[in-house]
Amino acid sequence: MEPERWRRVERLYHAALELEPGKRAAFLAGACGGDAALKSEVESLLAEAEAADSFLEAPARQQLMEAVGGPVRVLEDSARRAGDSTVENMSGQSISHYRVLERLGSGGMGVVYKAEDTRLGRTVALKFLPHDYAEDEAARKRFKLEARAASALNHPNICVIHDIHEGEPRPFIAMELLEGKTLRERIQGRLLDTDALLAAVIQLADALAAAHEKGIVHRDIKPANIFITARGQVKVLDFGLAKIAPREAAAARPTDAPTEAMLTSPGMAMGTTAYMSPEQAQGEDLDARTDLFSAGVVLYEMATGRLPFQGKTTAAIMGAILHEAPTPPSRLNPKLAPELDRIIQKALEKDRDVRYQHASELRGDLKRLQRDTQNELVLLAAFAACRLYAIGLS
């Protein structure tokens, strides 16, 4: 088409669009004179004008991102922090060879402070436990054994335990100081794409594989116990500590409101309910496979934004864990890769004999999925790079 003619088409197209649809035909008839070809050219473009509005509207990059499976919106967690007020402020105190600096927050088993190890001159985190963390001598002994075993775990995705202090004024655990956020904080109302999700859960599975190999079961895998450092490295917290929780606290508390079920209080246990395995809910003896179920719950929550087993009371949540099949994740997030759907469902098998048997098995499936989505992610990176480049040129 001649440039001059194309400019006429363009002018007429935009002029006609300014008019009400009913008046366009008359306008074109007049404006095109006897040029039927010109008129039909403009008319055929106008016929597409309305549909064109939504056409290509989302950039390819965004469509690709959505097609890959994310971003997924994760539920806003309205749970409040609890129990902090019952613990006195430890800042400024010196305990053993530690100088307590500032409070970092609370989670898992207790309140965490930043502290200086005056002997080794390094900065550590101290987690103060409630006085009654172990009710009797047997529990206390078991705790020491567990903590000792956990401190022997040398794995990049497991938070290192340096020391245990049992005396006054308060028992505490000295551990690696981490900078970042727990998964619980991380997923609150934020977007998590498949890439980030897989990267996190693969590291979690890796940590579990290493611990299980040494015969250590975590028993309390949940977002509040999964730390993500500023560099994106996963650190599983509180290995071996769950066992010292008073048993009664873990048992049914029928009046617990659902928000309370999410809480991470120093006494914990309640916050654990939603992530419990069926065998845990029934008070059976636990093996490594309980952690794989809990990891499945975490994965489900990251992928769909909601918990697989819900209820208004702790007892109702446990009932769901024991008897109800969760809504398939893909129904809540249709963009989810079918393979991820399968992995989650296998981790959430109620019968531990048909669940994933080893963390390495779960890790293998996740890594395969990661590899298969990697090709798509390279493209995403290309989009991002090009966008920056193009803006830089302007």
Added chain:
Amino acid sequence: MCARTTRRILVDWARSRKTSKRGGDVPALQLEEALASVGNPGKDLVALDDALTALAVVDPRKSQVVEMRFFGGLSARETAAVLKVSEETVLRDWKLAKSWLRRELKKEPSRGA
């Protein structure tokens, strides 16, 4: 222009996907499906690429606008800055280009996908 590189990468990728029906490890993603879901009349990326090339012959700037906005992900304002035209012009180009592309895509209904 870098949006063009992106376009080439993506389209080559879509082409390779169409020709080689890979085995069991084909990732779940089908960009074509994603495109179809936002109102693309059953066309794949390769057809869009061909249509865009045809548009470049008629009106190079409009083709560039689509390239930058769709493949490059630039906003209208960013596109205007790169092309050194007004944002208004970009929006008008964008609108007409999309009408033109849709019409073009309807012309050849079956491209073997």
